[in-house]
Amino acid sequence: MTNELTLSVRLGATEFRRFAVFNTFRRRRAWVRPVLFALIFTGFSLVCLLSGKEQGGLLGGVLLAVGLGLPLVYIGNFFSQVSLQIRRAKLKPPRLVYTVKIRRLGVHVQQSGGAEAEFAWEKLYAACRVRSAVYLYPSADQAFLLPEGCGAPQDEIWALLVRYMPEGCCHLYK
Numbered sequence: 001m002t003n004e005l006t007l008s009v010r011l012g013a014t015e016f017r018r019f020a021v022f023n024t025f026r027r028r029r030a031w032v033r034p035v036l037f038a039l040i041f042t043g044f045s046l047v048c049l050l051s052g053k054e055q056g057g058l059l060g061g062v063l064l065a066v067g068l069g070l071p072l073v074y075i076g077n078f079f080s081q082v083s084l085q086i087r088r089a090k091l092k093p094p095r096l097v098y099t100v101k102i103r104r105l106g107v108h109v110q111q112s113g114g115a116e117a118e119f120a121w122e123k124l125y126a127a128c129r130v131r132s133a134v135y136l137y138p139s140a141d142q143a144f145l146l147p148e149g150c151g152a153p154q155d156e157i158w159a160l161l162v163r164y165m166p167e168g169c170c171h172l173y174k
Helices: 014-028 034-051 056-089 156-162
Strands: 005-009 096-105 106-111 116-122 126-130 133-137 142-147 170-172
Touching: 005 126, 005 142, 005 156, 014 056, 014 126, 014 142, 034 056, 096 142, 096 156, 126 156, 133 156, 156 170
Parallel strands: 126 170
Antiparallel strands: 005 096, 096 106, 106 116, 126 133, 133 142
């Protein structure tokens, strides 16, 4: 096994969309509040519908529409924002975004525009492995996407991250 990897990361719309869904709905669990909202409003609408009161059907229908409609609007808005970010980043067609060097001393990132950053292992926030990529988080709000085909097998990238990162920072998602 090697001690250093250089990865040229080309990102496209598909990889970015997969990351956005993972980061929002799996890692940050942002699906919980909309689901709870829908369940609560559906429950109240059922109470109104089953109450037998004259206006219960109307109020129940309104509560059900709001309870199911707002979470759908939330999800639609999420995907709309992701599409907007893809257009702004010009990820159609896929393009070289940055080069990541994983070394014994840390992670070096050079963006295609020339900006560079160095991250010591103990300063990195987390690494997450999914089926088709590894996401390296220098902070809770920033990630470097390392999709398949970026210069090394995913198993090799993951093995280096597990070896160098502090314990408890590497998370495997199935």
